[in-house]
Amino acid sequence: MAVSEPEFRRALSDFVFKIDQLGKSERWTLHKSELGICAKQSVMVKFRGEAVNRQVHITYNSTYSVPVLWFNFYRRDGTPLSTSEVLEMSNNEDSMDITQYISLNEHPILGVLFYNIHPCKTKDIMNELTGKGNYIAK
Amino acid sequence: MAGEFDYEVSRKLWEAAVPIEFQVDRDDESGDACKPSYAMLPRCGYFPLYLARVLEQVRAREDTIKLDAEKVWLESNGSPLKIYYPVGVLFDLHKPLDSPTMTVVIKTTPRPEGVLPVSKDAMEAMFMQSLKEANYLKRRKDEIVSSMKVDEHKQLWSSLVHDRFDDFWSVNRRLMESTEERPFHDIPIRLYVTGQPFRQMLQPPLDANGEQRTLSQALDSLSHDLLENNKYRFISHGITVPLETPLVYLGKNFAYPDNFVHICAVRNNSISN
Numbered sequence: 001m002a003v004s005e006p007e008f009r010r011a012l013s014d015f016v017f018k019i020d021q022l023g024k025s026e027r028w029t030l031h032k033s034e035l036g037i038c039a040k041q042s043v044m045v046k047f048r049g050e051a052v053n054r055q056v057h058i059t060y061n062s063t064y065s066v067p068v069l070w071f072n073f074y075r076r077d078g079t080p081l082s083t084s085e086v087l088e089m090s091n092n093e094d095s096m097d098i099t100q101y102i103s104l105n106e107h108p109i110l111g112v113l114f115y116n117i118h119p120c121k122t123k124d125i126m127n128e129l130t131g132k133g134n135y136i137a138k
Numbered sequence: 139m140a141g142e143f144d145y146e147v148s149r150k151l152w153e154a155a156v157p158i159e160f161q162v163d164r165d166d167e168s169g170d171a172c173k174p175s176y177a178m179l180p181r182c183g184y185f186p187l188y189l190a191r192v193l194e195q196v197r198a199r200e201d202t203i204k205l206d207a208e209k210v211w212l213e214s215n216g217s218p219l220k221i222y223y224p225v226g227v228l229f230d231l232h233k234p235l236d237s238p239t240m241t242v243v244i245k246t247t248p249r250p251e252g253v254l255p256v257s258k259d260a261m262e263a264m265f266m267q268s269l270k271e272a273n274y275l276k277r278r279k280d281e282i283v284s285s286m287k288v289d290e291h292k293q294l295w296s297s298l299v300h301d302r303f304d305d306f307w308s309v310n311r312r313l314m315e316s317t318e319e320r321p322f323h324d325i326p327i328r329l330y331v332t333g334q335p336f337r338q339m340l341q342p343p344l345d346a347n348g349e350q351r352t353l354s355q356a357l358d359s360l361s362h363d364l365l366e367n368n369k370y371r372f373i374s375h376g377i378t379v380p381l382e383t384p385l386v387y388l389g390k391n392f393a394y395p396d397n398f399v400h401i402c403a404v405r406n407n408s409i410s411n
Contacts, residue, residue, distance in 0.1 A: 035335060062340055063271050063324075080254055103263040104254065106222070111335035112252035113222065118267055120274060 002065040012039050012058060012067075035109045036060060047073065047089060052081065054089075059108055066122040070107050070114040086115055143314060147391045151375050152303050154181045156229040159239040160192055162205070163213075163246065173199060176239070180301065181226030181375060182395050185212065185219070186261040187299060196244070205244065211253050213243040217333065218253045222264055224394050230373045230402040231332050262295050265396055269294065272326035272397035273313055275340070276389070298395045306395065313397055314390050325389040326398045329360045336400075337361060343386045353388065353401075354381035361403060370403040 003011070016030045016039050031038045039058045044051050057070040073081040073089060081089065087099045107114040155178040175196050179188055189212075193205045212219040214232040219242060221228075233240040249255075256264075269291075290309050297306035316322045322343055329337040337360045345351050357365055357372060364370045371378045374392050379401070388399045 062338070063275055078251060079249075083257070083260060103267050104222070104256065104260050105264055105267060106220070106335055108335050108338075110252070111333075113254045113256070118270070120270055 003060075003067065004065065005060055005062065008060045008067060009037050012037060015039065031109075033109060038109050045073075047081070047085070051076065055114075057107065057109075057114070061108075061119040061122075064119040064122065066119050068116055068119045068122065070116050072114050090115075143390045148307070149303065151392070152180075152182060152306075152395075154226065154375060155179060156181055156225065156233075156376070157239045158225075158229075159241045160196060160244055161241060162196060162244045175199065179225045181224065181229065182298065183225050184223075184261050184265075185221035185225060185228075186256045186258055189221075193244070205246070208255060209246070211245050211249050211255070213245050214241060218250055222256050222261060223330070224396075224400060226375055226394070227330055227400045227402060230376060230404065231330060265295055265298075266291060268396040268398060272393070275324040275326045276313070276316070276322040276397075278323040294395065310395070310397075314393075316386065316390065322386065322389060325356075325385040326393070327356055327360075327385070327388070327401060328398050329357070329401050329403060331361075331364070331403045341385060343384075343389070350384040350386065352381065352385065353379055353383045356385055357381070357401075364403050369406060371406055373402045373404050374400060 013030060016028045019028050028039045028041045031040060036059060041054075041056045043054055045054045046052075053074045053076075055072050055074070059068050059070065060066075061068045071086075071090075073086055075081070083104070087102060090099055090102055101118045102115055103118060104113045105116050106112070158177050158179055160175045160177065175192065177188070177192055177195065179185075189210075190207050193207055193210070197205060212221055214228070215234075219228060219232075229240050293305060293309050297303075297309075325341045325343055327338070327341050331337075339359055341351070341356045341359070343351055345355070353372065354365075361370075372381070373379070374388070379388070379392070392399050394400055
């Protein structure tokens with residue numbers, strides 16, 4: 001399922017608006033710049049009994065014509081979780097093993113390293129997760 | 139001829155190395171200045187592959203230093219170094235015009251926000267992600283990279299790590315095949331400007347009239363702002379690339395081992411060549 005960039009922009013704006021309308025505490029915000037459009041979410045989650053900040057971003061990848069999910073986790077003092085800790089966080093009960101497709105890469109808007117799901121797998125993942133909600137939130 | 143593969147060019151680019159001056163920024167107040175260490179690093183390699191060896195070299199001369207590859211980070215010209223970029227890209231971006239070397243400071247203070255350590259395994263994963271993306275651009279399907287055996291993927295990375303040109307090209311040759319019957323769909327190009335994320339957009343090899351697109355046209359789409367007033371030169375592998383160079387030629391001959399053509403926008407000034 002390929003998505004053109006204009007379609008992505010409309011869908012992302014619509015997504016952020018609808019989530020906001022639901023009044024959920026886990027809000028997304030929309031950010032536009034010369035480098036592209038990005039939706040961001042920042043929430044606190046538990047990791048081994050400790051509160052950590054989870055950052056999730058959604059950008060568009062023009063090579064594969066798909067959204068890309070970027071994420072990172074930070075302790076209260078601002079230090080990021082290690083790779084093995086991030087992979088532990090990302091493991092879940094979905095039938096597909098996501099962790100083999102998780103890699104560090106440069107965030108196209110921030111220009112720093114974030115984890116992503118390899119965009120060439122996004123199509124498969126979107127199909128696999130239909131009806132299962134946002135696996136990043138798990 | 140414009141789209142031909144040139145063995146000599148590829149060999150020379152593979153063999154190119156750049157001189158790096160490493161300095162240690164000690165966090166103690168001893169006031170002792172460490173002597174710099176020098177290393178020639180391959181342009182096509184990555185700092186995470188060489189960091190442990192560089193630190194051993196520094197420790198061999200200054201045995202009072204505690205340097206842990208997991209804890210140090212690197213800085214150049216006052217900014218954290220993006221060690222996951224190829225060495226050649228970083229050198230082209232950061233080497234001062236008036237010096238033959240690029241200076242890299244080994245920092246032992248806590249990492250700045252946004253600077254993550256990069257292990258060799260993480261570097262390999264990033265390399266493979268770039269390689270797959272480059273070849274998806276060229277083929278629009280994962281037909282070649284996907285159909286390759288896993289050990290052929292491994293061979294590309296392993297050949298790079300161990301500096302084996304022939305082993306690398308025995309696999310990479312298939313990724314560089316492009317003919318009139320079966321041309322590249324898009325040319326994998328990334329443009330780098332200091333302090334910004336790299337820029338990347340789809341770059342077809344031919345324009346609407348079926349003519350070869352050139353570097354000038356790619357840059358116009360990627361960086362119209364940088365082309366104005368001749369403020370910048372565009373460098374790849376240390377060479378200011380002529381703007382009329384066809385993209386197909388660059389894609390076949392100037393790609394780094396991850397199969398991307400990495401172009402650096404470097405500010406012109408009165409000292410430039």
